Amino acid sequence: MQGFAFRHLLGRIAFLGALWVVLSGLEPKALAVGTVAVPAAVWLSLRLLPGPRHLAVWRALRHLPAFLGASLLGGLDVARRALSPRMPLAPGWVEVPVHLPDGGRVALGAELSLMPGTLAAGTRNDRLLIHLLDVNAGFEDAIPREEAAIAAMIDGEPAPREGG
Known part of the structure; x- marks a missing residue:
């Protein structure tokens, strides 16, 4: 179960990180804000949609x-x-x-x-x-x-x- 939780977390980080880059671009300022926004979004997504359900x-x-x-x-x-x-x-x-x-x-x-x-x-x-x-x-x-x-x-x- 712990491997699932880690993959689940990595999947959310990858998805929300990619979404951030698509929406904001690769500008250094946008990436700097993303280093705070993406972890906050991951935390919020885990609160709103905890496992075992996961986003494919x-x-x-x-x-x-x-x-x-x-x-x-x-x-x-x-x-x-x-x-x-x-x-x-x-x-x-x-x-x-x-x-x-x-x-x-x-x-x-x-x-x-x-x-x-x-x-x-x-x-x-x-x-x-x-x-x-x-x-x-x-x-x-x-x-x-x-x-x-x-x-x-x-x-x-x-x-x-x-x-x-």
């Missing part, structure tokens, strides 16, 4: 193109709605059942909030509260897919669904 970095990287593609399409949709003379909007709230551990719920909420037209605003029992720009756009179908992707990153298996 390769699964997270495999999900990245789909996330970026969905963000691009969502941004185009929001721009189309904003520039349309009719502004086809139907804002509202939905509650979606979520079967992830607390850290996974945080990750799902953060991912959904980065998607144009959606904002995760919290949880109620085992349900994620999401504000949508258009409640008729079918986001409720996409949210369980994102949940399954995050569950696969954490556990290697999709989250269990109701009735299945």
